[in-house]
Amino acid sequence: MNNSTIIEEGTQYVMNTYARFPVALVEGKGSKVWDADGKEYLDFVGGLAVTSLGHCHPKLTAAIRAQSEKLFHCSNLYWIEPQVKVAKLLAENSAFDKTFFCNSGAEANEAAIKLARKYGKKHHGENCYRIITMKKSFHGRTYATLTATGQEKVQKGYEPLPEGFMYVPFNDLEALKESVTDDVCAIMLEPVQGEGGVNVANKEFLEEIQKLCKEKDILLIFDEVQCGMGRTGKLFCYQNYGVEPHIMTLAKALGGGTAIGAMLAKERVAESFAPGDHASTFGGNPLACAAAEAVITTMLEEKLPENAKEMGEYLVEGLKEISGTYSFAGEVRGLGLLVGMELEIEAVPVVKKCLEKGLLLSPAGKNVLRFLPPLNVTRDEIDTALEKVNFVFEEMGDGK
Numbered sequence: 001m002n003n004s005t006i007i008e009e010g011t012q013y014v015m016n017t018y019a020r021f022p023v024a025l026v027e028g029k030g031s032k033v034w035d036a037d038g039k040e041y042l043d044f045v046g047g048l049a050v051t052s053l054g055h056c057h058p059k060l061t062a063a064i065r066a067q068s069e070k071l072f073h074c075s076n077l078y079w080i081e082p083q084v085k086v087a088k089l090l091a092e093n094s095a096f097d098k099t100f101f102c103n104s105g106a107e108a109n110e111a112a113i114k115l116a117r118k119y120g121k122k123h124h125g126e127n128c129y130r131i132i133t134m135k136k137s138f139h140g141r142t143y144a145t146l147t148a149t150g151q152e153k154v155q156k157g158y159e160p161l162p163e164g165f166m167y168v169p170f171n172d173l174e175a176l177k178e179s180v181t182d183d184v185c186a187i188m189l190e191p192v193q194g195e196g197g198v199n200v201a202n203k204e205f206l207e208e209i210q211k212l213c214k215e216k217d218i219l220l221i222f223d224e225v226q227c228g229m230g231r232t233g234k235l236f237c238y239q240n241y242g243v244e245p246h247i248m249t250l251a252k253a254l255g256g257g258t259a260i261g262a263m264l265a266k267e268r269v270a271e272s273f274a275p276g277d278h279a280s281t282f283g284g285n286p287l288a289c290a291a292a293e294a295v296i297t298t299m300l301e302e303k304l305p306e307n308a309k310e311m312g313e314y315l316v317e318g319l320k321e322i323s324g325t326y327s328f329a330g331e332v333r334g335l336g337l338l339v340g341m342e343l344e345i346e347a348v349p350v351v352k353k354c355l356e357k358g359l360l361l362s363p364a365g366k367n368v369l370r371f372l373p374p375l376n377v378t379r380d381e382i383d384t385a386l387e388k389v390n391f392v393f394e395e396m397g398d399g400k
């Protein structure tokens with residue numbers, strides 16, 4: 001099928017929940033993808049921060065092939081060897097002791113919310129269930145996680161929403177302190193907000209929250225679904241800050257493209273869950289875990305977090321240069337290879353123009369152009385992306 005046939009039949013048969021760009025991607029290798037008409041693109045979306053090893057990395061492909069010839073699925077009624085290996089790898093490389101496996105970011109956050117409420121009730125009584133989250137956050141599309149998300153646009157039309165969530169402005173310590181009452185069991189945030197516009201947490205903000213949480217025995221939950229797994233220059237984003245949350249959620253890049261999510265916790269917190277408290281049929285299945293094991297070991301072996309840091313700095317430098325030249329371009333910000341450029345115009349039309357020029361980018365919020373290249377991206381590839389962005393901006397006129 002070519003692009004137009006896929007789009008035509010997709011419009012007829014697939015439910016209309018996405019504002020999709022008008023191409024169908026059918027093949028990928030490294031930083032490149034091809035659409036159904038054979039056109040090549042430099043992929044700085046990476047399936048929304050998912051394909052962090054690049055497309056079809058040989059180690060990931062080999063791991064999936066081998067596991068698919070051994071055992072796909074057996075359920076969590078039994079012990080699963082690849083799941084145990086991933087849990088051990090995560091524990092050995094992070095500040096957490098135990099992992100619960102699921103299939104997506106929203107599910108990982110659901111698990112975190114459920115665990116936090118169990119913990120709050122167990123240690124501080126039935127009324128300790130409230131969770132403070134940040135404005136402009138994004139935590140998922142299930143009922144609890146869209147309620148945790150501090151953006152009205154994902155909540156509208158779905159009321160009544162679950163009770164017990166409060167929102168404070170990101171990086172606003174005073175507002176947060178004012179919201180902390182005895183019924184708060186957790187504070188949940190993305191150390192770098194992705195969907196909300198690539199907003200980086202201040203070190204002091206996170207340090208003060210950690211202090212506050214310690215004082216009041218409130219759980220600190222980091223949603224690292226987007227900013228985790230090497231993207232911000234460390235294997236986990238919290239490691240950039242020296243602030244350790246009690247719970248961390250992962251998904252997106254964890255399986256490099258296979259569906260897997262994880263909720264990690266310190267032992268003292270994890271023990272609030274007992275058999276029967278939470279479950280997932282597909283969670284931590286052999287196939288997804290074989291992929292996650294390959295992703296984690298490859299990231300460590302190939303020093304991808306380090307490359308993300310170096311290439312991120314290079315990308316930001318180049319984008320700042322471009323931004324300084326055009327009046328509609330503003331602040332460039334980010335951490336590692338989670339990078340955004342603020343625009344004074346809407347991001348979507350710019351993303352469309354870049355797509356036409358063979359560069360895939362995604363918007364983050366209304367006005368931010370987001371760059372999410374694979375973590376093994378090269379300097380040459382970044383140069384090509386910068387050239388394309390510059391070309392598009394130049395075409396849009398309005399040079400300073």
Ligand SMILES: *Cc1c(COP(=O)(O)O)cnc(C)c1O
Nearest residue numbers: 104105106138139140194225226
């Ligand atoms: C994408 C994302 C989610 C939701 O993940 P899904 O796999 O789409 O459910 C949650 N939190 C953050 C920070 C995300 O970027």
